[in-house]
Amino acid sequence: MPSKVLLASASLYRKLGRAHNFGLIADDVGVNFSDLIDRKDLIVEQISGPNLRAYLESQGMEIIEGRASFASEREISVDGRRLSFNKALVATGSRPLVPPIDGLDISGYITSREAIDKRRLPRSVIVMGGSSVALEFTAVYRSFGSSVTIVEAAPRIAFREDAQVSEELARRLAEQGVTIYTNATVRRAAPAGPEKSVIVETSEGEITLQAEELFVATGRRPNVEGLGLEEIGVDFGAKGIKVDPFLRTSARNVYAAGDVIPTLQLAQVGAYEGYVVGANAVSGDTMRTDYRVMPRVTWSYPEMASVGLTEEEATRQGIPHVVGSFPLAPLARAFAESEQSGFVKALVDLRNHEVIGFHAIGERSDEMVHEGLLAMHGRIKLHELAQAVFAEITMSEAVGNLFIELDATLERARRAA
Structure with missing residues (x-):
């Protein structure tokens, strides 16, 4: 959600830049990136702050804040407090996956987590990755004037989308001045004065790229550590918690949904899976997941x-x-x-x-x-x-x-x- 607020501002900024197409005069339009972040924070607070908490509590929900882990097959420990349950849902989400690239920690980098809070627009950005997160932040940075270079390991950006759509997107980005390297992998990174330097292996050999900021968007990792899943026999791996079509884990009274399981990591998928879990927990596992029609x-x-x-x-x-x-x-x-x-x-x-x-x-x-x-x-x-x-x-x-x-x-x- 936070990135969509930034994208809305970017969209308006682009339109103002083409005001003459609409018979309008919009001279000296600029951007205050710090104010843009303030607007994002305000909207996020309105959507997910006290108003949401009050609504959930009005529906009879008790909200307990703290670090939770399974203490047994029927108990959860929250900062030392024991809570018993009949059914439990693990929906701990995911975090950005940062590949083990030589020198990356020394050179410094940002992920989507840091990018949504940065109050200064970088002059230039190297974006590692070519999927949705990478492409959305490319739209933000390029719309506001940053120079953007995308480095994607796959044969094309948006590689999960239809090839014709992916090719059209690449063409349009090139028209906007975005440089795209596909079949390319960042091998090393290093600081280069005020900028960051990366060595990229391409099909034509190694090249060196430099930019003020390095944005890593190479996927996400499910949050499964420290939950005590091993203690209750929940089967999980690097891609997340394993579930059946009813979203039950190997511990049959424990369900899992959202980014923590190996399905599409999208908000609407998580919301749908939450609905399935709710129905099954109450009605006795009668609803199977069906991802055939998932936008x-x-x-x-x-x-x-x-x-x-x-x-x-x-x-x-x-x-x-x-x-x-x-x-x-x-x-x-x-x-x-x-x-x-x-x-x-x-x-x-x-x-x-x-x-x-x-x-x-x-x-x-x-x-x-x-x-x-x-x-x-x-x-x-x-x-x-x-x-x-x-x-x-x-x-x-x-x-x-x-x-x-x-x-x-x-x-x-x-x-x-």
């Missing part, structure tokens, strides 16, 4: 969102499918917003004519993805989706046009068969 959003610039299978995954699984995309460029709303880059894309199973994957990149992608989500969740046939009427002068018109074009493609394929 993913990255608030990069441009933002991207997806649900379901990528084109590569569908092909790898041998699912016969048809794929289509529709650009945002011709939309009246895209002209009005001066945001014409990007597209929406969908995959449809040829066997049952249901959407099995939906992807979007560009303005309002974080909202449009839910139209694909509902189509998948309701298992709505493509022909029915194509008959839905979408409001004019919206970005979602692209989704309606996409369904119409895909339906026509399926009809042509049927006639040709």
